[in-house]
Amino acid sequence: xxxxxxxxxxxxxxxxxxxxxxxHSTISGNEYVYWYRQIHSQGxxxxxxxxxxxxxxxxxxxxxxxxxxxxxLILPHATLxxxxxxxxxxxxxxxxxxxGKGTRLSVIA
Amino acid sequence: xxGVSQSPRYKVAKRGQDxxxxxxxxxxxxxxxxxxxxxxxxxxxxxxxxxxxxxDKSGLPSDRFFAERPEGSVSTLKIQxxxxxxxxxxxxxSSVLLTNSPLHFGNGTRLTVT
Numbered sequence: 001x002x003x004x005x006x007x008x009x010x011x012x013x014x015x016x017x018x019x020x021x022x023x024h025s026t027i028s029g030n031e032y033v034y035w036y037r038q039i040h041s042q043g044x045x046x047x048x049x050x051x052x053x054x055x056x057x058x059x060x061x062x063x064x065x066x067x068x069x070x071x072x073l074i075l076p077h078a079t080l081x082x083x084x085x086x087x088x089x090x091x092x093x094x095x096x097x098x099x100g101k102g103t104r105l106s107v108i109a
Numbered sequence: 110x111x112g113v114s115q116s117p118r119y120k121v122a123k124r125g126q127d128x129x130x131x132x133x134x135x136x137x138x139x140x141x142x143x144x145x146x147x148x149x150x151x152x153x154x155x156x157x158x159x160x161x162x163x164x165d166k167s168g169l170p171s172d173r174f175f176a177e178r179p180e181g182s183v184s185t186l187k188i189q190x191x192x193x194x195x196x197x198x199x200x201x202x203s204s205v206l207l208t209n210s211p212l213h214f215g216n217g218t219r220l221t222v223t
Contacts, residue, residue: 032209043113043200043214044152087151092209096142096165099151 003027003090009104012082018075020103022088025069032092033064035073037084038102044087047073078107111135113215115201121221122191130186130218134203141184142212143176144200152200158184191222 005023012018024033034049048055048062050071055062061074075082087102114133122128134141140159144152145168154168160181169176173191178184188195198217204210 034211036212041216043202043216044212046211046213049209049211085151096154096157096168097212098154099144101151 003098004088004100006086006088006100006103008101009106011106011108012075012078014080014107014109015077018073018078018082018105018107020073020075020086020088020105021070022072023070024088024090027068027090030092031090033062033068033071034089034091034097035060035062036087036089036099037082038087039081039084044099047086049092078105080107080109083107113201113203113213115199115215115218117218118216119219119221121223124192124222125190127187127189128191128220130188130199130220132184132186132201132203132215134182134184134201135213136182137205138203138213139181139206140204140210141178142202142204143184143186144202145170146198146200146217148197155186155199188220191220193222196220196222 032049035047036044038044050062064071085102085104087099089097091097116131142157143155146152156166156176158178173189175187198219200217202212202214204212
């Protein structure tokens, strides 16, 4: 079973920041937080991952709380092409990633 | 550069037929994964290879499912005597290594069993 809890769906206005929350209260010390997204009819796309420090790349920022029990993925300026299902996954090491149902983000013009 | 390539993109099989799904990972990627995604659900892990060795097949739903990667590159997922419940998108992913490396997914094969 997935070790994360995410809202089923969210809306965001185009041009605004999209903040996607994820709870992972049972995360263990050596597990990373990963974010992937899946646009309709495509395979999942890697976005970002982190252990305990906040991370930023050209796609998004990842904010992990100090106790590591939750995190937030931030898309700073959402566009219509960011409409997708976003998966928050906890794992790493020598075990394959387990996907949950994710959050369906709809970016609205 | 070339990403993960899967073929065929769509496959329709009559119940009871055998099917073979192909995955061409990114060149040089050591790890290869197969996932199954039912409509409206997240991908579910099936099996994992490191080079030619199948290290984990705990997610294969029955002994009708078989995967191989004989030369540590291309992989084939075979489903024997297909059933309607096998209808799903089958996703292949590769990564440089298992440990903390991002997975690169193909666009999947949509299997429909009639």
